[in-house]
Amino acid sequence: MTDVLAEKRGIQRERCKTGIEGLDNILNGGIPRGNTILVTGSCGTGKTTLSLEFLVHGALSGEKCLFISVTEPSSKLLANLIPYEFFDDRLIEQGLLVFIDMPALYERLGLRKTEFTFEEIHMLVNAISGIVRELQIKRLVIDSITSVCFQLKTEEKIREFILKLGKALSDFGCTSLLVSEISPAEQRYSMYGVEEAIADGIIILGNLERKGDLLRTMQVVKMRGTSHSRAKYVLDLTPIGILLVPLLKGGMGAEK
Amino acid sequence: MNSTEVAERLKSMPDGSSIALKIGETNFADNYVAALNGVLKEFMPERRYTCIYVTTTTPSHLCKNLFEMFEMDVSNIYFVDAISHIMMNVSTQMERTTYIESPTMLENILLKIEFLLKKLANENKLLILDSINTLAIHNGNRILAEFLHILVNNLKSKGVFTIILGVEERNSDEISNMLSLVCDDTIVVK
Ligand SMILES: Nc1ncnc2c1ncn2[C@@H]1O[C@H](COP(=O)(O)OP(=O)(O)O)[C@@H](O)[C@H]1O
Ligand SMILES: [Mg+2]
Numbered sequence: 001m002t003d004v005l006a007e008k009r010g011i012q013r014e015r016c017k018t019g020i021e022g023l024d025n026i027l028n029g030g031i032p033r034g035n036t037i038l039v040t041g042s043c044g045t046g047k048t049t050l051s052l053e054f055l056v057h058g059a060l061s062g063e064k065c066l067f068i069s070v071t072e073p074s075s076k077l078l079a080n081l082i083p084y085e086f087f088d089d090r091l092i093e094q095g096l097l098v099f100i101d102m103p104a105l106y107e108r109l110g111l112r113k114t115e116f117t118f119e120e121i122h123m124l125v126n127a128i129s130g131i132v133r134e135l136q137i138k139r140l141v142i143d144s145i146t147s148v149c150f151q152l153k154t155e156e157k158i159r160e161f162i163l164k165l166g167k168a169l170s171d172f173g174c175t176s177l178l179v180s181e182i183s184p185a186e187q188r189y190s191m192y193g194v195e196e197a198i199a200d201g202i203i204i205l206g207n208l209e210r211k212g213d214l215l216r217t218m219q220v221v222k223m224r225g226t227s228h229s230r231a232k233y234v235l236d237l238t239p240i241g242i243l244l245v246p247l248l249k250g251g252m253g254a255e256k
Numbered sequence: 257m258n259s260t261e262v263a264e265r266l267k268s269m270p271d272g273s274s275i276a277l278k279i280g281e282t283n284f285a286d287n288y289v290a291a292l293n294g295v296l297k298e299f300m301p302e303r304r305y306t307c308i309y310v311t312t313t314t315p316s317h318l319c320k321n322l323f324e325m326f327e328m329d330v331s332n333i334y335f336v337d338a339i340s341h342i343m344m345n346v347s348t349q350m351e352r353t354t355y356i357e358s359p360t361m362l363e364n365i366l367l368k369i370e371f372l373l374k375k376l377a378n379e380n381k382l383l384i385l386d387s388i389n390t391l392a393i394h395n396g397n398r399i400l401a402e403f404l405h406i407l408v409n410n411l412k413s414k415g416v417f418t419i420i421l422g423v424e425e426r427n428s429d430e431i432s433n434m435l436s437l438v439c440d441d442t443i444v445v446k
Contacts, residue, residue: 213361234363238371245366246406250399 013225016139016175019057020050022233022244023203023218031201032225034170036162038145038196040180040189041205046216046237047179048072050205051141052080053241054177056087059096063138066098066131070147074099085239098135102148115153121161129168137174145178146191158194166198189221200224205235208247218244257445262294265443267302271380272415274408276388276439278424280446289326291445295384295419296328305382305417307333308372312359312390315340317348319386334376336368339390359394362403369407373414383411387421388431397430401437408438 015030024030031037039047055065069077077099081087091097106112109123116124132140142148145162152158162178169176178199180190189196189204196202201223208215216235220228232247262277269275277295279287300307311319316335323330338356339345349355354368373381385391385407391400404420411418420435424444427435435442 211360213358215361215363234367236364236367236371240371240374243367243370243374245363245370248362248399248402248406250396250402 015226017057017061018054019060020053020242020244022235022242023220026220026229026233026244027223028226028228031175031223033175034173035200035223035225036166036169036176036178037201037203037223038180038190038199039177039203039205040182040196042182042184042186042207045205045207046235046242047181047205048077048143049080049237050203050242051143051177051179052077053084055097055139055141056081056084056091058139059091060086060088062096064096064098064136065139066100066135066137066141068100068102068105068128068140068142070102070142070144072143074101083239084241086241095135098137100131102142114151116151116157118157118160121152121157122164125161125164125168128165129172132169132172132174137172140169140174140176141179142176143179144181145195146181149192149195155192155194158192159198162195162198166200208232208234215247217247257290257443259290259293259298262291262443262445263298263302265441266295266299266417266419269417269441271303271417272412273441274412274418274439275420276422276435276442277419278422278427278442278444280444281423281425282446284423287445291421292323292328293326294445295382296323296333297326300332300382301329303382303417304380305332306376306379308336308369308376308381308383308416309333310336310338310365310369310383310385312338312385312394313387315343315345316353317345317350320350334372336365336372338365359391362391362395362399366403366407366410370410373416381414381416383416383418385418385420387423388435389423389426392428392431397434401430401434404434404438 013032016033017024017030041047055067058065109127111120149158152161180195189202202221204219206217208217217232218235219232233244234247236243277291279291316337320330335353337353338359340355341357356364408418
């Protein structure tokens with residue numbers, strides 16, 4: 001509520017620069033600090049790459065960053081970071097960039113069931129927000145939230161988890177990306193539909209076929225706390241990071 | 257117009273200018289060489305430019321051979337080659353060259369240029385687009401106009417000197433209009 005009042009008075013919310021120049025331009029300066037963003041798209045569209053770059057730029061500017069990996073071991077993710085020209089090993093040595101494997105966290109909390117109870121969800125939220133508070137994390141990525149939701153099963157539990165977590169993170173001024181996996185044909189932005197409704201922002205990554213050419217695309221469809229472009233952009237994953245240019249509209253595109 | 261006259265005209269324009277360089281169709285080869293000599297041999301070294309040469313006409317290794325034949329310094333030229341692939345001509349991959357699958361992938365051309373602009377952030381830069389006519393063969397006018405607009409404005413905002421090559425008599429009214437919208441000046445070599 002205070003946000004809404006502040007915006008009405010024309011007070012700009014502090015921005016968390018993603019460090020991806022094209023995305024910061026789309027967002028008029030960056031993600032409003034403390035927002036919880038859903039980064040959504042089908043497999044191979046660049047969600048993990050985008051999230052890692054967001055964290056590395058944060059760490060380079062001196063912010064403490066945390067990557068919680070649910071599906072892949074973090075050692076594998078680290079290997080993905082090596083090709084980046086702007087990546088520096090010391091970020092990890094200095095504790096600016098921290099990786100945690102979610103299965104290890106479940107293990108520590110004694111969460112072994114296939115479906116978590118509300119009590120266990122609170123334990124999990126407390127554990128994550130505890131780490132964020134203790135390490136003074138300013139940027140968090142959970143890759144993927146879909147895999148966590150898989151163990152929550154019901155809409156009520158997913159809602160409880162994301163709302164509680166989002167609240168705790170935003171209280172600490174931590175800006176978070178929750179990675180959401182969807183199938184290419186999916187009509188909505190998240191597997192369960194709940195995630196997209198309660199996130200502060202949604203960034204969609206996708207593929208677009210035009211006359212036989214396949215393009216990687218990005219679109220910001222929602223972002224609380226800032227005006228932003230809603231247009232579709234074409235993206236390239238490069239050793240100097242993600243590059244973005246506007247999707248040209250002169251040709252007719254068919255979604256794939 | 258000879259190469260020195262081309263170079264003199266260019267030298268009168270500041271960084272960040274965008275120029276349509278139209279080459280006369282009669283004696284095309286002589287005009288083309290005069291234009292490139294003026295740009296690459298006389299103008300470019302004086303401004304100490306690093307060049308991004310976007311070709312949608314001649315495969316980059318042939319461009320390079322041609323430039324070397326006329327004793328131009330190619331060590332400061334980075335090619336974005338959007339023609340070799342469709343001519344099945346990528347067996348000779350060169351250094352300082354980025355290949356694009358087809359001249360219809362206009363966004364990819366923009367992305368590779370963006371990549372080079374960032375990599376060459378500390379250099380003074382010249383971008384040559386060769387040519388508007390071949391791009392027009394592969395793309396509709398509306399998307400081409402949009403492409404040119406985004407490209408030239410982006411280059412201008414970064415102070416990059418931009419030269420767009422075209423064949424004078426082959427430019428339709430639409431292409432001429434597009435060029436006059438984005439270019440500060442026109443030089444005709446014939
Ligand atoms: N710097 C890079 N240059 C080229 N390709 C890359 C680069 N980084 C990642 N990729 C490729 O892009 C694809 C998308 O990767 P990823 O971010 O893991 O997608 P997602 O998390 O959406 O499944 C992968 O196939 C990967 O190999
Ligand atoms: Mg991934």
